[in-house]
Structure formats: structure tokens, C-alpha cells
Amino acid sequence: MFNKILIANRGEIAVRIIRAARELGVGTVAIYSTADRDALHVHLADEAICVGPARSTESYLNMNNILSAAVATGAQAIHPGFGFLSENSKFARLCEEMNIKFIGPSAKVMDMMGDKINARAEMIKAGVPVTPGSEGEVHTTDEAVKIAEEIGYPIMLKASAGGGGKGIRKVNNVEELVPAFEAAQAEAQAAFGNGAMFIERMIFPARHIEVQILGDSQGNVIHLGERDCSLQRNNQKVLEESPSVAIGHTLRNEITAAAVKAAQHVSYENAGTIEFLLDESSGKFYFMEMNTRVQVEHPVTEFVSGVDIVKEQIRVANGNELSVKQEDVTFSGHAIECRLNAENPKFNFAPSPGKITNLFLPSGGVGLRVDSAMYSGYSIPPYYDSMIAKVIVHGENRFEALMKMQRALLEFDVEGVITNVDFQLELISDPHVVAGDYDTSFLGNVFLPEYQKED
Structure with missing residues (x-):
């Protein structure tokens, strides 16, 4: 097993990785910016x-500074977490060239x-179903108009190198x-340095199943x-659960088999993670993307499967089966995750940075x-995610x-910043959500308009 790994991230995922590594007996190195000098992951890591x-x-x-930090501290591997450099093949390739194990797939994959x-x-x-769409990159509006006419509206414009909801537009x-097209392309160029787009027929309404x-x-x-991630705002996930109430035994076997086939x-x-769109009316599902x-x-899957995904990542990177x-x-059972952010849902979810003067996290009980x-x-x-x-x-x-x-959200108490706790509490209590009757359009088209009417 590795003696020491470097965590090329911050926030809760850095803390999560440090804890998993410590339970495996692996030393950890935290990196931090000057703004994160007092961050928890800095205090918890060995270095x-x-x-x-x-x-x-x-x-x-x-990349240069992070790799230099790995060399200086003698770290044998780098865990990128999510976001930042986690899906950057150039960084993964540089790790390979420097004989530092990248805890993730190869740069080629x-x-x-x-x-x-x-x-x-x-x-x-691979024989995995995909939605009708363009066969390659789309660079001009003339190309986009022609392809959209062939596919039929509504369509989705997506940045080829996209992620995190950037460079995506629905077109009716x-x-x-x-x-x-022009707005999505400009956004993609700014976010990823790549303005290449592609077009898919929009599956609507749909469930987002991964x-x-x-x-x-x-x-x-x-x-x-699988996880159901259909509760989204601006293509960003808000709440996730496993298993999905929209999937029966037969369909579950089909969609998980397709995911394994894709990975193999x-x-x-x-x-x-292999992400699919599920057309509930037909029962057909379509490959959307893979998150490498x-x-x-991931914690909802850990709860229902009993498998520690982060520990498996470290073991696999070490060469273990x-x-x-x-x-x-x-x-076993059912798991739900709510993302809590320092933001103001009543003010278009504007970020709310600041000093936390008091914090009480819910605890007690199994699960x-x-x-x-x-x-x-x-x-x-x-400067970072909220x-x-x-x-x-x-x-x-x-x-x-x-x-x-x-119960947990009612106990959660934070003072000094505005959060979306009340928003999440209302969402988890909404009759449609309680009944499992929602799709990717529900939060934006049904829940939010009513929520924002409230004082």
C-alpha cells in the first residue's frame, strides 16, 4: 500500500479522502491556497x-506547483477528488510521466x-444506447441549424469538453x-478553453439516472x-437518492448491465459514473456522459451498498483487485443526500461567503x-464552490x-452566513418529492416558482 498520498483538492472532499486514507494506514499531504490556510483539511492531514x-x-x-508539492513531500500518489483537476487528462499524464500514481483512470481513458x-x-x-444527435463537433451556427432540422426539436446544445452545467442550453x-448556440459556445470557451459543441435530441421529461x-x-x-439525480437547478444537482423509485427490477438490471458494458x-x-437519461413513458434509457x-x-451509494468507494479508489490505484x-x-434500504450551500435561495441563490459564528451539525441515530x-x-x-x-x-x-x-435538516443550525437549509427542507417535504413523482424539469418548472413566491 502507498505510504503517502497527496490530496489535490479542498473542502469536504479533501476531508473525506484524508479520513479514508487514515483508516487504510496511509499518510496524507494536504495542499492549500493562501485563502485556505485555516481550512479543516489543512489541520487534519499529516502534512x-x-x-x-x-x-x-x-x-x-x-499543475506545476501541485506536482512539485508531491515531489517535495515524497507522495507516491495524488487523489484529485472532484472538480479542479480531477478530469484533466493532461494532469493525469504528467503524473504518469513523473511516476506519481494518479488515483483515477488513465489519461488515455x-x-x-x-x-x-x-x-x-x-x-x-459498445452497443450502449445513445440519443439521436450530431456525429461530431459542431463549430458554427449554420451547422447547428442544419443538424437540428434533421434531428428535430427540442434539442440540447452541449459543450464537448463540458461539465458542471457549463455550456449547456435547451432549444425549443x-x-x-x-x-x-453563441451563448453556450462562448461559455464553453471561457470555462474549458474549448468552444466545440455537439447536439442531441432532448429527452423530455426525463429522469437523470447514474x-x-x-x-x-x-x-x-x-x-x-444506481442513483436518481433528477432534482436539479440549472443542470446542477441539488438532491440525490438511491435506489430510484422510477426503476423496477428488470430495468435496473438492464441499465446497470449497460453501465458495466460501457466501462468494460x-x-x-x-x-x-455512467449517466443516463430515462424516458419514463417508453422505459428507454440513453447514455449521456461518463464522469471519470x-x-x-457517492455517499448515497456507499450507504445502500456498504462499499467504501474512496478506499476502493486508493486500493485499486495501488494495484490491488x-x-x-x-x-x-x-x-439494502434507501439513501438520500442533500447538498447544503452558503447561498441565498430567495435571491437567485447568490453565494453567501462569510464567517461562521456558530455551527451545529445533526447527529445521533443509525444511518x-x-x-x-x-x-x-x-x-x-x-473564491470557491459554496x-x-x-x-x-x-x-x-x-x-x-x-x-x-x-429531522436532520431541522437540527442543522449555522449562523453568520445564509444557507439553503430551509430550501432543502421544503424540497424534501414537498408532496411530489415524497411521492417520488418528479423528473429533471420539476425543480425549475414546478417547485421553484412556488417557493420564490413565498415571503
């Missing part, structure tokens, strides 16, 4: 090293599956296409079931977990999980 100023481009995205156009082509080869007709997979260097690939086709190693990293919502085989994986890097007296910097905690619950059934989440 910590500053890699630059507050701006991400000069610290958490600074990241190139193959990280680019949505390449991924789509590979899935067609030809009048909307040109301005939407399957957690794990692979090792011996060719073993397993799935850990590209000889995938480490943790990854650990997901924010997966600790479980598919026949050993059993699923409750809070992943956070916050503490009383901590000042949330304005997520302050994830509350994850597990119950014997979905009703118990819902009630446990309501």
Missing part, C-alpha cells in the same frame, strides 16, 4: 503545503470518455437556436447500483452522516429515509 494564492488558477489548478463526442462514439461501438425551436462503477487493473468491473469497453480502472472521478453524491465481486454486492469541512469560527472564502456540507441519511425504506432527512 500541508501551500501551492499558491487564492485564485484557483494559481493554486488548485496549478479520460481523453476517450471525458470528451462527450468521443464518449458518444465509443458507446455506439429554430428562433432560439442561434443566440443559444450508475456507479468500479474497475481494477485485473479487468474486473462491477456496479454499485474502455478497460476502465478506478471509480467512475468520484462523484459528490477490487475487494468485492459483483455477486458479493448486496443492496446519518454529515460530510463537511466547516467549523465554528471558520471564514468561508468567496457547498458547506452534505447531509446523507439511510433508512430501511424510502419513507424512513425521508423522515430522517427532515
Whole structure:
């Protein structure tokens, strides 16, 4: 096993990785920006090293500084977490060249599956269903208009190198296409340095279903079931649960088998997620994209499967076989995760950085977990993601999980900054959500308009 790994991230995921490594007996190195000098992950790691100023481009995205930190501290591997450099094949390749193990898939596989156009082509080869769409990159509005006419409206414009909801637009007709294409392309160029787009027919209404997979260097690939991530705002997930109430036994077998087939086709190693859109009316599902990293919502899968995904990532990167085989994986109960952010839902979810003057995290009882890097007296910097905690619950059934989440959110107390706790409490208590009657349009088209009417 590795003696020491460096965590190329911050916040709750850095804390999560440090804890998993410590339980495996592996030493840890935290990196931090000058704005994160007092962050929890800095205090918890065995060693910590500053890699630059507050701006991400000069610290958490600074490949040279991060690799220099790994060399200086003798770290044998780098865990990228999610976001930042986690899906950057150049960084993974640099790690390989410097004989530092990147805890994730190879740069080659990241190139193959990280680019949505390449991924789509590979899935067609693998026999995994994909939505009707463009066969390659789309660079001009004239191309977009022609392809959209062939596919039929409504369509989705997506950045080829996209992620995190950037460079995505829904288009209902030809009048909307040109301005939407230009806006999405400009956003993609600014966010990823790549303005290439592609077009897909929009599956609407739909469920956003993703399957957690794990692979090792011996060719073993397993799935850990599915997550329903349909509750989204601006293509950003808000609440996730497992299993999905929209999927029965037969469809579950089909969609998880497709995910395993997809991973096997590209000889995938480490943790990854295959995302699908499910048309509930027809029961058909379509490949959307693959995330070649650990997901924010991985704890719900850990609760229902009993498998520690981050520990498996470290073991696999060390060259070990997966600790479980598919026949050993059993699923139990129901899990839900709510993302809690320092933001103001009543003011268009504007970020609310500042000093936390008091913090009480819910606790007590079986099946409750809070992943956070916050503490009383901590000042949330304005430079990074606004997520302050994830509350994850597990119950014997979905009703118990819902009630446990309501209880946990009622106990959550933070002073000094505005949060979305009340928003999440109303969402988890909404009759449609309680009934499992929602899709990707629900939060934006049904829940939010009513919520924002309230005083």
C-alpha cells in the first residue's frame, strides 16, 4: 500500500479522502491556497503545503506547483477528488510521466470518455444506447441549424469538453437556436478553453439516472447500483437518492448491465459514473456522459451498498483487485443526500461567503452522516464552490429515509452566513418529492416558482 498520498483538492472532499486514507494506514499531504490556510483539511492531514494564492488558477489548478508539492513531500500518489483537476487528462499524464500514481483512470481513458463526442462514439461501438444527435463537433451556427432540422426539436446544445452545467442550453425551436448556440459556445470557451459543441435530441421529461462503477487493473468491473439525480437547478444537482423509485427490477438490471458494458469497453480502472437519461413513458434509457472521478453524491451509494468507494479508489490505484465481486454486492434500504450551500435561495441563490459564528451539525441515530469541512469560527472564502456540507441519511425504506432527512435538516443550525437549509427542507417535504413523482424539469418548472413566491 502507498505510504503517502497527496490530496489535490479542498473542502469536504479533501476531508473525506484524508479520513479514508487514515483508516487504510496511509499518510496524507494536504495542499492549500493562501485563502485556505485555516481550512479543516489543512489541520487534519499529516502534512500541508501551500501551492499558491487564492485564485484557483494559481493554486488548485496549478499543475506545476501541485506536482512539485508531491515531489517535495515524497507522495507516491495524488487523489484529485472532484472538480479542479480531477478530469484533466493532461494532469493525469504528467503524473504518469513523473511516476506519481494518479488515483483515477488513465489519461488515455479520460481523453476517450471525458470528451462527450468521443464518449458518444465509443458507446455506439459498445452497443450502449445513445440519443439521436450530431456525429461530431459542431463549430458554427449554420451547422447547428442544419443538424437540428434533421434531428428535430427540442434539442440540447452541449459543450464537448463540458461539465458542471457549463455550456449547456435547451432549444425549443429554430428562433432560439442561434443566440443559444453563441451563448453556450462562448461559455464553453471561457470555462474549458474549448468552444466545440455537439447536439442531441432532448429527452423530455426525463429522469437523470447514474450508475456507479468500479474497475481494477485485473479487468474486473462491477456496479454499485444506481442513483436518481433528477432534482436539479440549472443542470446542477441539488438532491440525490438511491435506489430510484422510477426503476423496477428488470430495468435496473438492464441499465446497470449497460453501465458495466460501457466501462468494460474502455478497460476502465478506478471509480467512475455512467449517466443516463430515462424516458419514463417508453422505459428507454440513453447514455449521456461518463464522469471519470468520484462523484459528490457517492455517499448515497456507499450507504445502500456498504462499499467504501474512496478506499476502493486508493486500493485499486495501488494495484490491488477490487475487494468485492459483483455477486458479493448486496443492496439494502434507501439513501438520500442533500447538498447544503452558503447561498441565498430567495435571491437567485447568490453565494453567501462569510464567517461562521456558530455551527451545529445533526447527529445521533443509525444511518446519518454529515460530510463537511466547516467549523465554528471558520471564514468561508468567496473564491470557491459554496457547498458547506452534505447531509446523507439511510433508512430501511424510502419513507424512513425521508423522515430522517427532515429531522436532520431541522437540527442543522449555522449562523453568520445564509444557507439553503430551509430550501432543502421544503424540497424534501414537498408532496411530489415524497411521492417520488418528479423528473429533471420539476425543480425549475414546478417547485421553484412556488417557493420564490413565498415571503
